[in-house]
Amino acid sequence: MSQPKVNEEVTPRIRRTHLSLFVKDPFASAPWYEDVLGMQVTARGARWVFLSFGKKHHDIALIQVEDPENATRGTINLQHYGLEIEGDMDELRRLYGMLLRKKIPVVKTTDHKVGYGLYFEDPDGHRFEFFLETVHDDEEGKRLLGQYHAPSDAFDIEPL
Template identity: 45%
Template sequence: MSQTDISPIRVDRIAHIVLFVKDPEASAKWYSDVLNMKIVARAGDGPYKGGVFLSFGVSDHDIALFPGEPDASRGKEFEHIGLMMAGTNMDDLRRNYAFFQERGVEIAEILDHGVSIGIYFYDPDGHMLEVFCQRIGTDDGASQAELNRNEGQANPVSPERL
């Protein structure tokens, strides 16, 4: 096996889940009441408008709830799985992007969330995943505060700016 056959992707853990739901506010109340989650932020304008970000206490968000299409069929509630990289710097993210390019992985987009920068991509069945570089620490509540302040920012990043 050559060096180029070894994947540079080093996932540390599943970091968050994003679900499409009928009513993000009602669902957020349920997650708060039933799972004791904290509402961290509500998305302002942009692609996540109407979304609610919830945390179990440490991360900026563990579950996000976005408005789904009214006529979505069952199974369309799922938006993406966020995979926090074991390496947390931009060089790691650039290496991941290059690896995806070499392998012909379909990349959906690259987004700057303020708290992190992520590469969104598809598996062979069309499920979207994200590998990301956490930019603001989660230990002291700083990432929660920033996500709240920036209202779920999702600014596109060109590959050249990685």
């Protein structure tokens, strides 16, 4: 593989991502991530907890804010973190039922034309999405998102 020449434009090639969230109490929030998202705690520090979906050392880090008693969410913030699920519509329906049984705030259910989304919030108000992809060809997905202007249409789903 050739190396870029000096001053040649370089773009990152991302292998994977992880997410770090400020929370009021990472030790109180971590059990929610274990229970609702099926994550495992992999490390703890004085003011943080690392969690994994099981393959990597961490996928989400929960970090205590400087002043937890006075912490508030601002209008400029993370909009949501999408988690693509394995399975089919019945799996999305099962996850919807699980969220409702656990009294997790469900924000909305949407049809994105390339898949279906189920949006919910963690104890600190961070929004997550369980996403069921239905269009698996990336070029077709890009075409559909462009054609429909990246839709987020209301979608009714019955929980299982």
